[in-house]
Amino acid sequence: MANPTKESVLESIQEYDEIGLDAFAEKYGTGKKSYYEILYKGKTYQARAIYTRAYNLVNPGKNWTFRDTGSKRAFQQHHRDWLHDLGFTVQEKSTKSKVKQTKSYFDPTLKLATNTKAITYIPSQRSIGSLMESLENGELRLPDLQRPFLWKAVQISTLIESLYKGYPVGYLMFWNVNISDIKDGKGIGTESKTTLARNLVLDGQQRLTSLFTSLLGKPVKNSQYKEVVHPVSFRPSDEHFTTPTGATLRSPEYIDDISVFFRKDKDIYQFKDFYIQKLSQNRELGNDERKQIDKAFTRLSNIWSQQLQVLELTQEVDTTVAEQIFVRINSAGTKLSQSDFILTLLSVNWDEGRKELESFCEKASVIPSEKESSPYNTLINPKVSQMLRPIIMLGFRRAKFEAAYNLLVGRDLETDSSADIENLKKFKEAQSTTLNLNNWHEYINCVYEAGYRSSDMLASENVFAFGYGFFLIGKELGVQKRELRKVISRYYFLSSLTARYSGSAESTVETDLLSLRNIKTPEDFISAIEEIISTEVTEDLWKIRIPNSLKTTSKINPALKAFFASQILLDNDVLFSNIPMSILSDPTSKGSRKKLELHHLFPKNILSEEGFTLPETNQVANYAYIEWSDNNLNLLKKHPKK
Numbered sequence: 001m002a003n004p005t006k007e008s009v010l011e012s013i014q015e016y017d018e019i020g021l022d023a024f025a026e027k028y029g030t031g032k033k034s035y036y037e038i039l040y041k042g043k044t045y046q047a048r049a050i051y052t053r054a055y056n057l058v059n060p061g062k063n064w065t066f067r068d069t070g071s072k073r074a075f076q077q078h079h080r081d082w083l084h085d086l087g088f089t090v091q092e093k094s095t096k097s098k099v100k101q102t103k104s105y106f107d108p109t110l111k112l113a114t115n116t117k118a119i120t121y122i123p124s125q126r127s128i129g130s131l132m133e134s135l136e137n138g139e140l141r142l143p144d145l146q147r148p149f150l151w152k153a154v155q156i157s158t159l160i161e162s163l164y165k166g167y168p169v170g171y172l173m174f175w176n177v178n179i180s181d182i183k184d185g186k187g188i189g190t191e192s193k194t195t196l197a198r199n200l201v202l203d204g205q206q207r208l209t210s211l212f213t214s215l216l217g218k219p220v221k222n223s224q225y226k227e228v229v230h231p232v233s234f235r236p237s238d239e240h241f242t243t244p245t246g247a248t249l250r251s252p253e254y255i256d257d258i259s260v261f262f263r264k265d266k267d268i269y270q271f272k273d274f275y276i277q278k279l280s281q282n283r284e285l286g287n288d289e290r291k292q293i294d295k296a297f298t299r300l301s302n303i304w305s306q307q308l309q310v311l312e313l314t315q316e317v318d319t320t321v322a323e324q325i326f327v328r329i330n331s332a333g334t335k336l337s338q339s340d341f342i343l344t345l346l347s348v349n350w351d352e353g354r355k356e357l358e359s360f361c362e363k364a365s366v367i368p369s370e371k372e373s374s375p376y377n378t379l380i381n382p383k384v385s386q387m388l389r390p391i392i393m394l395g396f397r398r399a400k401f402e403a404a405y406n407l408l409v410g411r412d413l414e415t416d417s418s419a420d421i422e423n424l425k426k427f428k429e430a431q432s433t434t435l436n437l438n439n440w441h442e443y444i445n446c447v448y449e450a451g452y453r454s455s456d457m458l459a460s461e462n463v464f465a466f467g468y469g470f471f472l473i474g475k476e477l478g479v480q481k482r483e484l485r486k487v488i489s490r491y492y493f494l495s496s497l498t499a500r501y502s503g504s505a506e507s508t509v510e511t512d513l514l515s516l517r518n519i520k521t522p523e524d525f526i527s528a529i530e531e532i533i534s535t536e537v538t539e540d541l542w543k544i545r546i547p548n549s550l551k552t553t554s555k556i557n558p559a560l561k562a563f564f565a566s567q568i569l570l571d572n573d574v575l576f577s578n579i580p581m582s583i584l585s586d587p588t589s590k591g592s593r594k595k596l597e598l599h600h601l602f603p604k605n606i607l608s609e610e611g612f613t614l615p616e617t618n619q620v621a622n623y624a625y626i627e628w629s630d631n632n633l634n635l636l637k638k639h640p641k642k
Contacts, residue, residue: 002058002059003055003058003082004051004054004055004057004058004082004083004086005054005058005086006086006087006088007165007167008053008054008055008057008058009050009051009054009083009086009088010167011054011057011167011168012049012050012053012054012057013038013040013045013050014167014168014169014170015053015168016045016046016049016050016053017043017170018170018171021046021049024049024053025046025049028049028052028053028056030046030048030049030052030053031048031049032046032049033046033048034046034047034048034049035047035048035092036048036079036080036090036091036092037090037091037092038050038083038088038089038090039088039089039090039091040088040089047079047080047083047090048079050083051079051082051083052064122176122311122312122314123309123310123311123312124310124312125307125308125309125310126172126307126308126310127304127305127306127307127308128163128211128215128303128304128305128306128307128308129262129304129305131172131208131211131308132211132212132215132216132262132304134198134199135187135188135208135212136216136218137193137195138187138193138195138196138197139195139196139197139198139199140174140188140197140198140199140200140201140208141187141188141193141197141199141200141201142187142188142200142201142205143175143200143201143202143347149205149206149209149220149221149222150206150222151206151209151210153230153243154243155206155210156210156213156214156230156232156243157214157232157233157241157242157243158241159207159210159211160211160214160215160232160241160258160303161241163303163306164239164241164299164300164303169207169308170204170207170309171203171204171308171309171310171311172201172203172204172207172208172308172309172310172311173201173202173203173204173310173311173312173313174199174200174201174202174310174311174312174313175199175200175201175202175312175313176198176199176312176313176314177197177198177199177200188205188208188209188212188220199312202313210230213228213229213230214230214231214232214258214259215258215259215261215262215303215304216259216262216263217229217231217257217259217263225361225362225365226365230243231243231244231256231257231258231259232244232257232258233248233249233254233255233256233257233258234254234255234258234296234300235253235254235255236255236275236292236293236296236297237253237289237292237293237296239296239299241258242254244256244257252278252279252281252282253279255275258300261297261300261301261303261304262301262303262304268297268301272293272294272297275293276290276293338400338401338402338405339384339385339388339401341401341405342388342401342404342405342408343384343388345405345408345409349408349424350424350427350428353427353428353431356431356435357384357387357388357431357435358384360375360382360387360435361381361382361383361384361387363375363376364376364377364380364381364382365381373437374437375435375437375440375441377441377444378453378454378455378587379444379447379448379452379453379454379455379458379464380455380458380461380464381455382465386461386464386465387434387435387465388401388404389465389466389468389469390434390465390466390468390469390471390472391427391430391431391434392404392427392430393466393469393470393472393473393509393513394430394433394434394469394472394473394476395426395427395429395430395431396423396426396427396430397473397513397516397517398510398513399466399469399505399506399507399509399510399512399513400506400507400510401506403510404427407423408423408424408427410423430472433472433476434468434472439471439472439475440468442471442481442485443467443468443471443472443488445485446467446471446484446485446488446489446492447464447467447489447492449485449489450489450490450492450493450496450565450569451493451562451564451565451566451567451568451569452492452493452496452561452565453568453582453585453586453587454585454587455587457561457564457565457585458496458561459496459499459556459557459558459561459562460495460496460499460501460502460558462501462502462505463492463495463496463500463501464492466495466501466505466509466512467488467491467492467495469509470488470491470512470516470529471484471488473516473525474487474488474522474525474526474529477519477520477521477522477525478521478522479522479525479526480522483522483526487526487529487530488529490533491529491532491533493562493565494533494536494537495533495536496558496561496562496565497546497558497559497562498536498537498541498545498558499549499558500536502558512532515528515531515532516528546559550619550620550621551619552619552620553615553618553619553620554620555598555620555623557620560620560623564581564585564625567581568580568581568582568585574596574625574626574627575624575625575626575627576626576627577626577627579627581596581625584596584625584627585625595627596625596626596627597625597626598623598624598625599623599624599625599626600617600618600622600623601622601623601624602617602622604617604618607622
């Protein structure tokens with residue numbers, strides 16, 4: 001009998017991920033106990049179950065199990081060694097009892113559907129080609145509760161390789177809908193759609209988007225709302241897939257972009273002749289290699305006709321049930337973040353609010369026209385998750401997403417009982433205040449006043465988001481504009497300097513908010529913020545913590561950024577210049593070169609001659625901003641004595 005192969009093990013792991021250990025063990029009769037476990041991509045798998053399924057995949061019809069051997073640990077040691085030889089990490093399973101987990105309020109099952117009717121699924125198969133065509137014309141779209149495209153380039157090339165080799169890539173789940181408006185649902189890709197949506201994608205967004213951009217060469221929007229294309233390169237000689245690099249683009253061995261195989265405007269036979277001709281100019285091709293190229297071209301082209309498994313929910317499934325299915329599906333695999341659960345709830349209960357939030361973030365990254373009101377600024381392109389921070393701080397005096405989620409699904413965190421629908425109303429009011437452009441830009445001015453003038457000066461995006469929450473709370477309590485700007489600027493500078501939110505940020509802010517939860521007057525607000533600041537700004541901060549933090553080669557050091565911010569506040573001139581740093585650091589003025597450059601005070605070559613090591617040379621204390629000029633650059637090349 002043949003032993004398991006690496007491919008059969010991977011296929012078994014894939015199925016194990018899809019159905020779970022209980023169903024897997026019952027389906028193949030492996031039992032759920034094992035002396036060993038496989039560690040693969042950060043997850044553990046029962047080695048006995050995986051080995052059994054993998055063995056039967058390469059020996060079809062045998063239906064062998066460990067029970068047939070009557071052996072226990074000795075035989076499991078054998079299959080452990082075999083898995084090791086295939087390149088898998090196998091470890092002895094821990095027998096320690098599990099620590100009882102504390103109940104978490106963050107539970108996607110809290111909001112249960114009232115519809116108890118059986119859910120009808122229609123199983124089917126769809127070719128990748130037909131799926132791509134449906135995505136192109138808009139027949140297949142994303143519901144608004146879906147996330148942005150998150151996959152990395154290496155994940156995309158791995159997916160293509162899996163399809164090429166015939167590995168399973170999981171099923172897709174669609175929701176059959178009857179959408180009368182062509183604008184409903186989000187299309188994959190940036191081109192306009194021509195067909196009404198028939199299905200919305202509940203599971204498979206990342207895979208379908210990856211196929212759309214890599215096979216068709218079409219742009220998609222990433223999490224920063226930027227249009228990107230993710231090409232995949234292919235080397236037919238050894239059937240290797242990778243992300244294009246300078247080396248692959250220069251090499252005649254590689255096909256730069258596999259979309260040439262699938263785009264309607266390309267003749268694959270003509271392209272193959274061109275590829276072989278180009279390759280032949282660099283080296284002689286034998287008959288065997290030409291046959292391998294033919295085989296690889298055919299196999300790659302066949303991806304278009306490859307069938308994927310699809311489960312389609314019927315139209316009778318209502319929105320609430322579809323939401324729950326989406327949440328539970330995405331609680332595995334590439335997991336939803338806690339902010340994603342909130343956004344999913346918004347999609348179902350207040351869809352226009354979620355769209356408003358996403359639109360705000362997208363506009364913040366685009367320079368507006370001269371007369372257009374916009375959240376655009378030179379400091380930050382906020383993410384949706386970042387904007388949720390000040391919303392829940394203002395609305396609920398909470399910092400943790402899990403707390404906000406449970407409040408929105410109707411759970412009172414103090415009594416662990418049901419709460420009324422007023423929480424969604426509070427969220428809506430808080431969002432309206434947070435996205436108000438006057439409030440937004442007033443806060444931006446607070447950060448400017450703290451000395452932070454550009455994005456590369458920001459030490460922490462957490463400080464920025466939490467600072468905005470405190471600003472809005474102060475404004476709600478009636479703190480005068482001048483006093484509010486002063487205390488928030490001070491809070492922002494010192495929180496950045498001390499890296500206050502670099503660790504357990506949510507827990508730290510949750511503690512900070514406790515002191516604000518029952519405050520009613522402007523005076524008490526200012527006192528509370530000053531108290532937060534005073535916990536960090538102690539005597540040892542200046543004598544011990546900051547000096548020690550500067551013993552580093554990291555240019556993103558918070559203390560270093562705070563030092564440069566202080567130079568702006570003091571209106572000090574830039575080194576070797578008579579122009580203040582506040583002017584030269586203005587990000588709105590741009591030329592072909594940066595006006596400011598970060599350079600070594602003592603040149604690296606000089607310090608090397610004096611016996612200093614590279615880490616010593618690159619200490620942040622040896623860095624300073626200088627005005628870009630040839631004279632200054634020449635000066636920095638000289639020995640200080642000269």
